[in-house]
Amino acid sequence: MGAALSLAQARRIALSAQGLNAPRPTAPVTARAVGRIFDRLQLVQIDSVNVLVRSHYLPFFSRLGNYDRDLVDRMANRSPRRMVEYWAHEASFVQPEHFDALRLWQSRTWVGAGTLEIALREDLAARILAVLATSRPLTSAQLTERLGHVEERRTDNWGWNWNAVKRVVSDLFARGIVSSAGRTPSFERRYALTEAVIPAARRALALGDGPGAAAARRARGAANFPAGGALDGGALDGGEPDGGALDGGELAVVRPSPNGLDRESAALLLTRAALKAHGIGTVRCIADYFRLPAKATQRALMELVRQGEAEEVDVRGWEGPQFKDAAASVPRAAAGCALLSPFDSLVFERRRLERLFGFHYRIEIYTPAHRRQFGYYVLPFLLGETMVARVDVKADRVAGALLVHAVHGEPDAPAHAGAELAAELRLMATWLGLEEIRVAENGSLSDAVARSLRLGTAGEP
Structure with a gap:
């Protein structure tokens, strides 16, 4: 076991990692400042509730104060995009470099296309991709109109009542074949082919020459998996599959990443990012940041410890073990002041929040x-x-x-x-x-x- 820390020290590490430990800057907020916050958080959750303001704007306000929301919109909607939408901690804006890693672990959708007839599903998918290959980004309603698709909608469904086009394009989104080029004012996704939204060169940065790239390659080699990762919902380590599930248990089809990333090195990349964003935490709360399986996160954390990027610590009063970002210092005090979104990354993991802050939320x-x-x-x-x-x-x-x-x-x-x-x-x-x-x-x-x-x-x- 590593160094002993108090709950107060762990709390200040967490606040510092999240950019909430100090008073806000007094200078006008620039695009660079917004980008730095996003780089620190690694993701911001998206939610359709608009009773105050769209939730993805609030984390930047909490950390920067009065700023122009257009700065966030530009990062998400204009090329080259600094943040892209995908499944992470629920629907989220994430780093483009994390897209392929997330695609290998997520592959989920709430209303899947799996219940549609195979012929209809494949026909619609092919036609959707053909339209998007030659058009501007389109919403599912616009795609329905372009395709001339007509169907009788059920009126006895109490939940999501999506037509077949929306179900298929949502499935293509979950599989990473199409992406969101932005949202309309009414918060509908504007779909485009993924290569048009996230250039391959930007996605390949995950295994580029930046920090941690060599470690990712080593992890990939050590994992003893094929270059494409575990395919078709296959098991890791010879056991049960620990990937995501679709539609009440149907295993996702996990396809090889275009840049050769496999699931173990993808988990390492995402765990590194989650630990950096959290500063300190248990396996459970670090796994929760990107909704990774605990076993894969545990393996990744032990690899980060081996590489000197993480430290195993003992926080008094917090059931362990805990892991700390090796680069994170322990601030002497915290002097921030902020209203936090219900979907802020500091409050993602409720047990962590209650342990560190004594706050049941x-x-x-x-x-x-x-x-x-x-x-x-x-x-x-x-x-x-x-x-x-x-x-x-x-x-x-x-x-x-x-x-x-x-x-x-x-x-x-x-x-x-x-x-x-x-x-x-x-x-x-x-x-x-x-x-x-x-x-x-x-x-x-x-x-x-x-x-x-x-x-x-x-x-x-």
């Missing part, structure tokens, strides 16, 4: 209103190295108001938490172009926040 979006404890769209509020409050917020764009439905303080919230939160809400309203903040009388900190907003002061107890 659950998303209640899908909980019936009468059963919600804290609200619909609740943002944790980080002050220093403590989660001090939960804020249920909504942007009323018609009224130009930021609606604060509830502010629940944690038991250890300091006296000045309300004033600090008021300042953060002002910054958020400015960023969203909202002129007014309305605070409902709901929650233990609502009065303090409303009072600070009226007084126009914040920051000091």
Whole structure:
């Protein structure tokens, strides 16, 4: 076992890795600054809920403050893309260099094409690819129109009710054959052939000459797998398959990566990235970052320890073992202040969040209103190295108001938490172009926040 660390030290390592341990920069936010945050986080989760703002914009606000959201849009929608959409920790924007590695491990979709007749599925797939080869990026609705596809839609389906074209193009997306060239204002994917979205040269950087490339090659050689990796859902290490599953258990067909990457070296690349983004964590929470199997992550972590890129440590009060990024220092203090998205990477793994911060957090979006404890769209509020409050917020764009439905303080919230939160809400309203903040009388900190907003002061107890 390696060095002993306290929970406070582990907490500060985690905050530093996530770019949340220090006050925000005061200079105007540039494209380079946004890119640095994305490089630090490695991914940002995408979600369709738009009650405040699309979730992938929030992690940049939490770390940079008031910035132009177009800077993120350019990274995702303009060539050469700095971030691309794929399955990672759910639907996410990821590094282009990680695309092939993720494709070998993910290959999932919620409404698969597997239940369609084979002839129909193959015909639609071929026609979709033919259209996309000669067209601009298209949504599934536009593809349906281009193909002249008509079908009777079921009315007795309580869940997803996608037509065959959407199911097939979603399957092609999950397999990495087509990619998203961006999203429409209504958040529909605009599909294009993957090679048009992510050039092969950009994807090949995963095994290029950058940091860790030689290690990836060594891992690939040591793994004793064919160059294409485990194919057709095949087993690793002679045991049961530990890849993803489709449609309630149907194993994904895992195809060879164009750059020769196999599953073990792909797991090494992704585990390295997850450890760097986390700074410190258990096998479980590091695996969860990109939703890798725990066994593959464990093997990758031990390889990183062997190479000197990771250290096995003992965090007192945290069931182990834990692993720390060897390059991560232990900050003496944390002085950040941020409202966090429900989908922020710091709060991905709930057990880690509870262990490090003593903060039990659950998303209640899908909980019936009468059963919600804290609200619909609740943002944790980080002050220093403590989660001090939960804020249920909504942007009323018609009224130009930021609606604060509830502010629940944690038991250890300091006296000045309300004033600090008021300042953060002002910054958020400015960023969203909202002129007014309305605070409902709901929650233990609502009065303090409303009072600070009226007084126009914040920051000091």
